[in-house]
Amino acid sequence: MSHNGKLMPNLDEKTTKMLNLTVLQRIDPLVEEILITAAHVTFYEFNIDNSQNTQPRFQFIVMNRRNTDNLVENLLGDFEYEVQVPYLLYRNASQEVNGIWFYNARECEEVANLFSRILNAYSKVPTKSKVSPTKR
Structure with a gap:
C-alpha cells in the first residue's frame, strides 16, 4: 500500500496496537497497556505557567510522527478538561x-469518556469535566 509515495504496511488493529505499545514502552517502560487510540490529533499549547510535583498513575501520550518529542500528560492530580468537539481542552x-x-469527532468523545471514567474512579474530589454531547 502506498501513501504519499511512501510504502505503508497493511497491519491489522491488534498488530498496530502491539507495535504502538512497544514504542510507548521505549518512552516509558512502566506503560502497561493502551486504553484508547485516536488516529489523528493536533496539540495546541496556551501560555499559563506553574509547577507540578505528583507521580502519575494514568497518562495520555500523543506520539509525534515528525520527531521524538512526544506529548505526555498526567491524568490524575490537578487535571481538568472540557470537550468542545472536535477539541479536547485541558489544564494540567x-x-x-x-x-x-x-x-x-467520535474519537474525541471516546477519549473524553475514558478520561471521565478514569477521573471518576481515581480522583478523591469530583472531576471538573464538561463533556458536551455531539449533535448527530
Whole structure:
C-alpha cells in the first residue's frame, strides 16, 4: 500500500496496537497497556505557567510522527478538561491550558469518556469535566 509515495504496511488493529505499545514502552517502560487510540490529533499549547510535583498513575501520550518529542500528560492530580468537539481542552497540574484537535469527532468523545471514567474512579474530589454531547 502506498501513501504519499511512501510504502505503508497493511497491519491489522491488534498488530498496530502491539507495535504502538512497544514504542510507548521505549518512552516509558512502566506503560502497561493502551486504553484508547485516536488516529489523528493536533496539540495546541496556551501560555499559563506553574509547577507540578505528583507521580502519575494514568497518562495520555500523543506520539509525534515528525520527531521524538512526544506529548505526555498526567491524568490524575490537578487535571481538568472540557470537550468542545472536535477539541479536547485541558489544564494540567502545571496549570498549562492546552487543546487537542481530533480529526475524528467520535474519537474525541471516546477519549473524553475514558478520561471521565478514569477521573471518576481515581480522583478523591469530583472531576471538573464538561463533556458536551455531539449533535448527530
